[in-house]
Amino acid sequence: MLKHLVSVSEAIDLLAKALSETIALDTEEVGLLEATGRIIAHDIIAPEDRPLEDSSAVDGYAVRSIDTTGASHYNPVMLRNLGVLRPGGSSREFCVEPGTTVRVHTGAPIPCGSDAVLMDEDVGVEGGIIYVYRAAAKGLNVIYRGEDFRAGEVLGESGFIANPPLIATLASVGLSRVRVYRRIKVSILTIGDELVEPGAVRAGGKSYNSTTYILYSLLDRDSIFSIRYAGILPDNPVVVRDAILREVSGGADIVVTTGGTGVSEADVVGDVADQSERIVFRGVKLRPGRPTSCFILGGRVVLSLSGFPVAAWTGYEVIFRRSITKWLGLKGFDRRYIYAVLARRVPNTVGYTSVIRVSIRDVNGEVYAEPYMLRGSGVISSLLKTNGYILIPEELEGFEKNSVVRVYLYE
C-alpha cells in the first residue's frame, strides 16, 4: 500500500507547503514575561542605541589613558579622585583633567576628559589619592555608545524562538510587549482496537497506549503548540474520519493520528486518506517511521504517524518538527548536535534514511556514540537509554566504525 514512498527531504517540503496552504497563523501580543518559547512574529528593531552613551564596563576609575603611561607596581602614577559617578549620572558631572580621576560604577557614563577605566585591582586607594599600577590603553573597559546594539538594528528576527537573552534585550530597550504567533493547535487522535489507556483495566491481548504519551510530551516541550488529546478510536475508517472532522471543526490547525497505519495490517488511515481531499504523501523512506503519511481533510493537514512509539517519535522528530521550522522560518528550534566517534559500524538499507539511537560516552573529552541495537520500534526503553540520534542518508550503505558522526541531542 505504501508504494510511492517519498524521501525525508521531500516529505518535509511537502508537509511544510501543506501547512502553509492550510493554516492562517494569526499573531497576538503578549507581555514579555509570557513570551519565553514563543515565536517572534516580526523583526524587532532597536528603538535606540545601547548604551545610550559611552559607559564603564566595570567598577573602577576613569582616567586619561595618557596620564597612565609607564605606570607599574614599582612606579605607580598618582591621581587625585574628583568624586563618584553612578549609572544614571551625567558625563558632565566631572571633568577629568591631567592628574585627576573619577570613581565610576559599572554602567556609569564615562566622565568628560577621560578615555579609559582602570579596574579596582589595578589601583591602590589612599584617601582621595589613587595609585595607578598599570598603563591603560585608550578605550580600556569603556563600552562605546551603540556598542551593545544600535538604533535600527534587528534585535530579534521574525521566526526567532524567544529565549532569555532576547527577553532581556527587549526589556533593556523598554519594550514590554511583543508580537508572537499564536500557538499552533494540534489535536492528537489515537487509533487501535488493541489499545487501552494506562490506568485502565487491560483485558487479554490489549496493550497500554504509550505512543500518544511520547507524542504529547514532545509537543508539550515545544511551547509553540497547544495540544488537545482526543482519545483512542477503534480501527474503523468512518469513525476515524468523523473524529478528524470533529477536531477540525473544533479549531485544530493540524490533526496528528497515531496507529492504524499498517503496511500490511488494517490500513485504517489509508482508507481515510483515500477518501480525503488530497493525499500529500503516503509513506516516507525513513526507518523507523516508514508509515508516516499526510493528507488533507476538512481543509486541514492530517499527519499520520506510526502506532509504535519509536516510529512515531522519528515521524515527529525528523519530519514534523523540521517541516514546522521550514514553514515558519524558525530560528532556534533545531535540535542541538554534537560530533562523536561511532563506536560500531551501523548499516543502512540504501534508499532509506535511518534514524539510529545512540548513547554518548565522554571519555576524558573523547566523545563516542554507541549505537543502540537496530531493532524494535516498540522498544521504548531504547529512547530512555540513549541520548541522541544520528541520521544515515538514504544514499549511504552505512557509517563505518570510528567515523565521526553528527548526533542530534534529545531535549
Add this chain to the structure above:
Amino acid sequence: MLKHLVSVSEAIDLLAKALSETIALDTEEVGLLEATGRIIAHDIIAPEDRPLEDSSAVDGYAVRSIDTTGASHYNPVMLRNLGVLRPGGSSREFCVEPGTTVRVHTGAPIPCGSDAVLMDEDVGVEGGIIYVYRAAAKGLNVIYRGEDFRAGEVLGESGFIANPPLIATLASVGLSRVRVYRRIKVSILTIGDELVEPGAVRAGGKSYNSTTYILYSLLDRDSIFSIRYAGILPDNPVVVRDAILREVSGGADIVVTTGGTGVSEADVVGDVADQSERIVFRGVKLRPGRPTSCFILGGRVVLSLSGFPVAAWTGYEVIFRRSITKWLGLKGFDRRYIYAVLARRVPNTVGYTSVIRVSIRDVNGEVYAEPYMLRGSGVISSLLKTNGYILIPEELEGFEKNSVVRVYLYE
C-alpha cells in the same frame, strides 16, 4: 565588603545545603500528560516485563532458523504460510513446523516452534508460498521477553526530570499517574532606585529593568519552578527586608533578589544580610557574578544576584542551577555541552572562575568556539550573539588558542 569570597564549588555546596535545610519539598501525584519536565520523586519500578512475551520487532515471517540454512536469492527456501499473527494474538495460535512459516506483525508474539523473523524484503510471496532469500540466525528480529525491561527494573530514578521517553515508558506499563516533587516556589525581588519597568515612562537617568526579565525567562524554561515576580524596590534595606519577609510569608521557598549588591556602591542587600539570621556566603570567586550572595531570612534562603543581566545570568547558571541539582540529586537537568577548539586565547584572573561567552562555528565538522570580548556584564546582546559558555577554573591563567574546551550550550 566582599572580603571572604567563596569558590564556585563552595558556593554550590553551601547553597545546596541551605536549600535542603530550609525547604521541605513535598511531593504530589500528577497525570502522565502533566508530568513532562517535573522531577520524579521516587524510584519507579517496572511492574512487569516488557515485552510480556517473545515478540517480533518487525513486520515479516516467523521461521525456524534451521529451515533457512543456505537460503539465497539464487537458492531460495520455500515455506508454506500458515496464517497471520497480530499484536495481542497468542503464540499458540499457530505452530511453525518444518517447511512452514507464519506471517507476523510488529509486536506480535513469536509463534511456537519458530525462533526468528525474516523481514518483508528478505522474502518473496506467491500466494501461500514464501520464498526465503537469506538465512536467518536464531533470534533475528525477535525481542525476547523482558528485553525492553524486566519487572523490578528501575524505569526512572528519583530526581530524574520526566522527559518524553520516560512518560511513554510509564504509559507502556500501565502507569497513569506519577509522583513528582511539587514546583519550587521562587519569588523575584528587583532592587534599584534607578530602575523602571519596560513600557513605563523613563525619566532622565533611569534605566529599564532587564535583569529580572532574563532571570524570569530562565526560571520559566526550567519547568521545576513556579515563579512570582514581586516588582521593583527602592535602595532601602528596611523596605527590602520587609518585602523578603512578605514573600516568605506568602509561601516562597526561595527569594531571589537582583541588584543592590554593589561592591562599592550602596550595598542594600549587604545591609539586609547583616541583619539576617545567617549569612551563607557573601560574594563568589566568579566573573562576572562576584556579588552573588546568600543568606537566611524568615527561615528561607535569599539568593542575591547582581543587578547586571550577564552577572545575574552567571549567578543563576553557574551557582543556582547547580545547587538545585545537588540538593535534589537531579538527573537530566545539567546543560548539554560540546567540545570545541578555542579560536582565541582567553585570559583568567587566577583565583576566579571566569565565565566566557562563546559563539560556536561549525566549519564542516570542525567546531570552533569564538570568545565574546571579555567585558560588559551589562552588555545583554553578548548573550544573544553567543551560543554557550566555557568556565575557566580559578587555578588557571586562561586557555590558550586552539585548546579544546567544553562549551555548555544555552537552552
